[in-house]
Amino acid sequence: MSVFGFHYKLERKAIGLVLAIVAVASIGGLVEIAPLFTIHQTVEDAPDMRVYTPLELAGRNIYIREGCYACHSQMIRTLRDEVERYGPYSLAVESKYDHPMLWGSKRTGPDLARIGEKYSDDWHVAHLNNPRDVVPESVMPAYRWLLRNELETADLGLHLKALRKVGVPYTDEMIANAPADAYGQAAPDTPQAEGVSKRYGKDTTVRAFDSRPGRLTEMDAVVAYLQVLGRLTPVASKPVAALTAPAQVPVKTTSGK
């Protein structure tokens, strides 16, 4: 078979074969991934989107540490049943500041993309401490240590700094005040709390998440994170029709530029 003639030759040249494999395997990536950087439509605009506060970021790190993503997705797909159950489908822009993304691929528990402010802090605290206390049929593990463990805040500035390197717009002021802001967000009516509102917007939730304003625990951080999920930008809750409208306009080709 002459079609295989070239292949027979290539098979006998190890480096040539490796290079050919790399070239062929990258075609899919080039076609699928590279255009995401040039096609504007792939990531929506959300000019009013805010960044995670240090406390929410600490909660996010604990969420990763405890492996929550293994059972909970953060991705509402464009399917009728998911939209009816969880709310507006997830948009790419909503993960703009997520490094790494926590979309997940398996749901043993429910999707959490729109969990923010759906339930009360008290419920989250009780539920994380022992899920069976509030949901008798739950199979989720109990995370009792979250209430006991003091939150480590000293290194939060470094986390912010690292995220700024990959494009999250944290300011020098935010980085310098990270530990104080983490404390302030869970301690209303303190000078530190005012700093949080000043730096992250006055709509930022400042509450004693675990009902103990004097103590900053890992529970504070996780609940603060859960309560902001899906609420960094309101762009997804705009009517579905408005979001789909651009896709229905006639094809714009490159020549128009």
Add this chain to the structure above:
Amino acid sequence: MSVEQRDPHTGYLTTGHEWNGITELNTPVPRVVYFFLIVTALFSLGYWVLMPAWPLGVSYTRGLLGIDQRATVAEKLQEAALDRATWSKRIETESHQQVEADPQLMQIVRQTGHTLFGDNCAVCHGLRADGNKGGKGFPSLVGNSWLWGGDTNAIAETISVGINATHPKTRVSQMLAFGRDGVLKRNEIDNVVAYVRTLSNPATAKDATPQEIAAGKTLFAANCVSCHGESGKGSTEAGAPDLTDPFWIYGGDAQSIFTTVWGGRQGHMPSWEGRLSLLDRKILTLYLVDLRKKNSQEAKQ
């Protein structure tokens, strides 16, 4: 090493390798594999033309079918709404009483309400809406004790605006931390607790001396009546619970009541106006009222 050697038995070529006289057949790939290779290649060609496929710099080919997942889900949602239109319009426009009087509509309310309740309310109030038997800070919704009123309008309002929630018109209520804030001393709280327990369960009077209960009553009159009323019956205006009934949100034993009086309470129910449609909230309201009726009937039997 010659590649062109042919095996005399099968007639196929060999790979040309030889190990001590043993050679390896180079059996050709079966035809059926080529067939499916060609079919899938043709399929992909068709897919490129029909579906969004090729990137073109700042845009991409949309495909002849013009399929867009977001448009599709919007359409599906519209279809679903249309499917429900026969009854959803009626539930939306008719009054609570009218819907309750229609057994067919109520059947739909029970089915849809059960799903809505399971997706949104059950984690706090329990799958059976009994607050997981109470005592955990989440009220039972099948009893007859309602902080903010248990008629349909009151329930609908509570679901919409929430309690101590972020909604601008939210219901607001807070029980003060009488112990932590230093209003009452520890032994005074003990007395108030002893008195409060006798309101719902006179048998508990034996747990304390009559003097202690009397002292508790005086303290109650001075500190608690503005919200809970002189007789301890509470007020749905202030969201203050009735202390004379057997329903307890945070538990009715002496220790639980002490904790409540010492540290205060400020329960939080989220506002559902932004999350659930008017229709959904109305279905939930009717579902709860129906559930309560069913529950009290079962209790009677």
